[in-house]
Amino acid sequence: MCELLKKLRSGDAVIGIIGLGYVGLPLILRYVSLDYRVVGIDIDQEKVDMLNAGQSYIEHIASEKITEACRKDFRATSDFTAVRDCDALIICVPTPLNKYREPDLSFVIQTVDAIIPHLRVGQVISLESTTYPGTTEEELLPRIESADYKVGEDVFLVYSPEREDPGNEHFNTSTIPKICGGQTAKCLEVGVALYEKAISQVVPVSSTKVAEMTKLLENIHRAVNIGLVNEMKIVADKMGVDIHEVIDAAATKPFGFTAYYPGPGLGGHCIPIDPFYLTWKAREYNLHTRFIELAGEVNSAMPEWVINKLVWALNEKGLSLKGSRVLVLGVAYKKNVDDMRESPSVKLMELLRDKGAVVQYSDPHVPDFPKMRAHYFDLQSVDLSPETIREYDCLLLATDHDKFDYKMIADYAQLVIDTRGRYKETHLPNIIKA
């Protein structure tokens, strides 16, 4: 343990990051910037090859940064024997829901099973993937100990959730405080040493379970509050009140109120998924997570509500949705990023298509509609100009990227359905808030 602590604190440790996605890549760059030797491990050979060639596959991470990392001794590999060279192993693999909306830990379990044959005494393993309380203790610990390593003596096990917010200009990997829970007191000491050079504030907690539940509370807090404000939006709409004006006014209260904004539905890898990790685990204790279920119900009804507003607005113009040309603005799940996971725009496009509309999209961050596991559109992004905008019966603003020219859209569109409050002070007859 002393040797490992010394290496971590001096910057001599070799850091292995497993899972080179939205979470893993920024972490790699942070450790590289501190001159640690870093190895990236991923089962996706295409990603490994791109990284070794100095290329990024995430829009907000510049390829120059990867090239610079490669120059500084970073390498990526799909070969798990590299585990042996590492002092720290940080796991950042996906934790989705399966088709029954239950936790799918298969990526985490496969990773742990792939690591174990190459483990050695004196390593620290940190799980960063979002998961339910008990995962580290119930799934990782027994697997490691059944390979004859005593956790807390031979190897050290921690859970430290990632709080990455892609596209956020105000915070980055190093400035977002990091929660860390250890399987034992010694594990926690090693975990803090692993992160304290890279992250400005490490927040130790008493167990891996506390750390796991902290991450879920953060995301459940968001999901529930977004559900509340989406419900308020429907009420405000019926009363002829602009919910965005109400939120902005309420946000002038200097205490006791936090602004959350309504939208066309939840998106991204975290907020629509993570709360249900707790729901599932709570069942083991005979408990129902009613706030989570209710927020899920309200939030997942949002795309239908938006489409109903769109149908009503077309109807006012004497048009039916069937056969109308609809351009969806923004298909990424949130503004200024290229990530489409769980994007409500895709649900909106499917609803429109199913009801007979001719659907296209425009997104400056997504030039081609990507291959998605459960969705298919053979489309490319439409460039916006006065001529192209005029061609559509309706523009549905689903993701309010800063790159859109909102004045041009308002000037030339026959109809805009604004789900993001971008036109909150505009009272033009062609803009409908939804």
Ligand SMILES: NC(=O)c1ccc[n+]([C@@H]2O[C@H](COP(=O)([O-])OP(=O)(O)OC[C@H]3O[C@@H](n4cnc5c(N)ncnc54)[C@H](O)[C@@H]3O)[C@@H](O)[C@H]2O)c1
């Ligand atoms: N994206 C975010 O903003 C964010 C924020 C906080 C927490 N998280 C959590 O972090 C975790 C990772 O999310 P992400 O967005 O980086 O996912 P991602 O899909 O962008 O990246 C995951 C990577 O893991 C790789 N992978 C899958 N199985 C593997 C295996 N067995 N061995 C090695 N590599 C494997 C994939 O090929 C992929 O490159 C998830 O639990 C997520 O909930 C994500």
